[in-house]
Structures are given as structure tokens and as C-alpha cells.
Amino acid sequence: MNSPAGSGPILPLGDDDLHAYVDRRLSPERRAEVERWLASDSDAASRAAFYARLNADLHRSYDHVLAEPVPANLMPAPTHRRRVFDRRGPTLRHFAVAASWLIAGIIGGWSTHDLLVPPKTIERVVEVPGPAPTLTLQAAAAHAVFTPEVRHPVEVRADEAHLTRWLSNRMGKPIKAPILDESGWRLMGGRLLPVAETGAAGPVACQFMYEHADGRRVTLYMKSVEGEPSAFRYSEEREGMGVLYWMDAKLGYALTGKLPKEELKILARKVYDQFNS
Amino acid sequence: MTQPEGHHPIVDQIPHLRRYARALLGDRALAEDLVQDSLERAWSRFHLWREGSNLRTWLFTIMHNLHANLARNASRRPQTSPLDEDFSVPVRADQEDRLEVAAIESALARLPEEQRQVVLLVGLEEMSYQEAAATLDIPVGTVMSRLHRGRERLREMLAGAAGNAGGLRRVK
Numbered sequence: 189m190n191s192p193a194g195s196g197p198i199l200p201l202g203d204d205d206l207h208a209y210v211d212r213r214l215s216p217e218r219r220a221e222v223e224r225w226l227a228s229d230s231d232a233a234s235r236a237a238f239y240a241r242l243n244a245d246l247h248r249s250y251d252h253v254l255a256e257p258v259p260a261n262l263m264p265a266p267t268h269r270r271r272v273f274d275r276r277g278p279t280l281r282h283f284a285v286a287a288s289w290l291i292a293g294i295i296g297g298w299s300t301h302d303l304l305v306p307p308k309t310i311e312r313v314v315e316v317p318g319p320a321p322t323l324t325l326q327a328a329a330a331h332a333v334f335t336p337e338v339r340h341p342v343e344v345r346a347d348e349a350h351l352t353r354w355l356s357n358r359m360g361k362p363i364k365a366p367i368l369d370e371s372g373w374r375l376m377g378g379r380l381l382p383v384a385e386t387g388a389a390g391p392v393a394c395q396f397m398y399e400h401a402d403g404r405r406v407t408l409y410m411k412s413v414e415g416e417p418s419a420f421r422y423s424e425e426r427e428g429m430g431v432l433y434w435m436d437a438k439l440g441y442a443l444t445g446k447l448p449k450e451e452l453k454i455l456a457r458k459v460y461d462q463f464n465s
Numbered sequence: 466m467t468q469p470e471g472h473h474p475i476v477d478q479i480p481h482l483r484r485y486a487r488a489l490l491g492d493r494a495l496a497e498d499l500v501q502d503s504l505e506r507a508w509s510r511f512h513l514w515r516e517g518s519n520l521r522t523w524l525f526t527i528m529h530n531l532h533a534n535l536a537r538n539a540s541r542r543p544q545t546s547p548l549d550e551d552f553s554v555p556v557r558a559d560q561e562d563r564l565e566v567a568a569i570e571s572a573l574a575r576l577p578e579e580q581r582q583v584v585l586l587v588g589l590e591e592m593s594y595q596e597a598a599a600t601l602d603i604p605v606g607t608v609m610s611r612l613h614r615g616r617e618r619l620r621e622m623l624a625g626a627a628g629n630a631g632g633l634r635r636v637k
Binding site for chain 1: 476479480481483484487488497498499500501502504510513530531534535566569570584585587588589591593594609612613616619620623
């Protein structure tokens with residue numbers, strides 16, 4: 189560094205100073221030092237000139253976007269608006285959801301008691317060797333297809349009242365969307381899916397998707413199965429993607445996500461409890 | 466509604482999110498989709514925003530994370546052309562005092578995304594280095610090195626556009 193004669197710089201001047209100079213992030217004292225440097229170093233001066241012109245040209249290229257009218261679809265939806273402006277909103281909403289669950293649970297429990305055969309050994313998590321059953325393959329495929337979606341991760345959003353009614357009708361049996369908010373997983377919504385084999389209500393399966401505040405997503409996949417209720421089982425379908433699955437008398441469940449097995453197990457337990465409460 | 470929408474602090478940031486997304490993605494439709502998705506997330510999570518913290522970096526972080534998720538999951542998508550040693554962007558040489566818009570866009574598109582983000586957050590959105598670091602969740606030192614590499618790479622790429630301005634020669 190050629191430090192100019194007279195008042196030498198307190199700290200050596202470097203690239204960071206050039207950037208901070210054009211970005212106007214320097215103290216007046218430091219700024220003066222940099223200007224003395226630039227006066228004596230033409231290479232540094234031309235680089236600083238380029239950086240400054242680049243900033244100006246970025247504005248020239250993109251500032252017109254600032255003036256574009258904001259489309260209505262970027263403004264809050266009515267439901268969001270209410271929550272945005274009333275910070276008590278979520279509490280009241282959760283209360284309402286809880287109440288509706290209570291009612292749904294009572295009705296559902298009455299009409300579905302034959303489904304509620306619990307796994308015999310719920311705490312056991314079994315590593316399944318060899319080719320995984322179709323339930324986990326399908327669940328993993330559906331997970332991989334839909335969780336990356338930004339625009340259409342779900343077909344029907346969680347705040348639409350007919351979500352579970354619709355899926356129950358199509359699946360031919362009562363379907364619940366478990367609430368996992370306490371564990372940090374928010375229900376986004378659900379979708380209907382085709383399967384190759386035909387169950388009691390046709391070739392259908394369904395999927396609920398949940399999202400964590402950090403952006404991770406898990407899915408709960410359900411389809412009709414014939415057979416014995418099973419314990420929790422675990423299968424790693426693809427790199428880092430675990431599937432925890434189990435069966436009751438009429439449905440197979442597969443909880444899929446890029447989560448540690450223990451975390452999946454805790455969530456699966458909550459799902460199981462909610463289907464059987 | 467209790468308040469006119471125009472007074473909500475998020476609304477004031479929408480034009481900035483759109484401008485940044487447009488420059489980052491280089492595609493109007495993709496940018497609008499990303500902004501819309503980011504805002505949907507922001508509106509529904511506004512109760513999670515800590516009052517007094519930086520709303521702008523909060524919003525830009527949401528957008529950054531969404532975009533990163535997309536990019537990760539779309540690795541099958543053809544990538545922008547890999548960077549080689551020798552890549553000059555053909556530009557007309559009749560503009561001496563500014564780089565042409567098309568040349569800027571083209572050069573930005575060839576920049577590694579991590580450098581493009583920093584160059585735009587700092588140069589276009591005029592974030593402080595600390596704000597850019599918070600937005601991208603990286604140390605300030607990393608912001609500085611990405612900023613330097615990004616601007617230097619752009620300088621190489623745009624050397625042709627700079628014509629014969631002093632010192633803006635191609636650096637090999």
C-alpha cells in the first residue's frame with residue numbers, strides 16, 4: 189500500500205475500503221484517507237469509478253420497477269389482513285379450530301369407532317430391510333413432488349372449511365387433518381392423489397402438508413389398506429428422507445420428511461393420538 | 466378494516482421486493498411469482514415478526530429462503546451457463562458513460578447467484594453490509610468477499626462496454 193506522505197492511514201487501506209467508499213459507508217475521516225489514496229493510485233481509482241458506475245447503472249436498469257403499480261394479488265388476502273392487523277387474531281382462530289376439532293372428534297369418534305384399533309406396540313420403531321412396501325414408496329414420491337412447490341403445494345388450503353369433508357368423501361372414510369402447531373408444524377392444506385390399486389372408495393389417496401417456521405415441510409399420506417393394524421415402522425426412502433408409517437384397520441399412514449427418525453416418531457405419535465382420540 | 470392498507474409497513478416494502486426480485490431472477494414472471502409467494506408468507510406470519518426488529522431484512526430473508534428452497538429443489542432445471550475464464554458480453558461500444566441495460570442484465574445473469582445477491586442488496590437496495598449479512602444469514606466478512614468478487618467479475622465481463630475509459634481494461 190502506498191501510504192501518502194504526511195498523515196499515514198491508521199489502518200491499512202484495502203478493497204473493503206473501496207467498496208465502502210462507493211457505498212457511502214465510511215466515516216468522514218476514513219473517507220478522506222481513501223480519497224487521498226485514490227488520488228495517488230490510478231488502478232484503485234478506476235476500480236472505484238467502475239463500482240460507483242455499476243451502482244448507478246443498476247438503479248438505471250431496475251428503478252422503473254419501483255414505479256409499477258402494485259397488483260392486488262400482492263396485497264393481503266382478507267383472512268390474512270385480519271390477522272395482520274389484529275395480533276389477537278391467531279389466538280382466537282386457534283381457539284375456534286380447537287373447538288371445531290372437539291366437535292369433529294366427538295362426531296368422528298362415534299361414527300368411526302371400528303377404525304380405531306391401535307397399533308399393538310406403538311413405541312417400537314422397526315427398520316424395514318429390503319424393498320419398502322408401496323405405501324412408503326407412494327408417500328415418498330408424493331412428498332418429493334409436492335413439497336418443493338411454492339405456488340401450489342396443496343390443492344385445498346387448510347383454512348378452507350371443506351378440506352377434510354371433501355377428502356373424507358373421496359376417501360370413503362373419515363379423514364382428519366391432525367393439528368401439529370404445538371410441535372411447530374403448521375397445517376398448510378391437503379390434496380387428493382391417484383394410486384394404481386383400487387381401494388374401497390376408488391383409486392385414491394390423500395396427503396396433508398405441514399410447514400415449519402424454518403421452511404421445512406413434512407407430509408402425511410393416507411390410503412386405504414386391507415390388513416392388520418401395525419406398529420410404527422420406519423423406512424428411509426431416499427437420501428435423508430425418512431418415512432414413518434403404520435396401519436390401522438382401514439387406512440395406511442405415512443409421515444414423510446427430511447427429519448431425524450426420532451423427530452418423525454414424535455410427530456407420528458401425535459398424529460396417531462389425534463386419529464384415535 | 467381497522468387501518469388503511471397503505472399504512473401497513475409491509476406495503477411500503479413491496480416495490481423494493483419486486484425490484485430486487487426482478488434484478489435477481491432476470492425474468493418478470495418468475496420475479497412476480499417469487500414476490501407473491503414471499504408476501505403470502507409474510508402476511509400470514511406477520512405476527513411472528515418481532516416489533517422493533519428490521520422489517521426489511523425480515524422480508525428479504527423470507528424471499529431469500531423461498532428462492533433458495535426453489536433453487537435447491539429445481540436442480541434438474543438447466544442452470545445458467547457455467548462460468549469460464551473467458552466470457553465477455555458482446556455490447557455496443559457507443560455508450561461511454563454508462564453500461565447498457567441489456568449488458569448489465571446479461572452480466573448479472575452470468576454471475577454466481579451468491580455474488581449477485583450481495584451486489585444487488587448492497588448496490589441496488591442500498592442495504593448496509595450488516596443488513597445484507599442478516600438477510601442472507603452470513604457473516605459480514607463473507608458479504609464483503611462476495612461483494613468484491615462479484616463486482617470484480619462484473620468489471621471483467623463489462624470491460625468491453627466500458628470502452629476506453631481509463632483503467633477499465635480487461636484483467637486476466
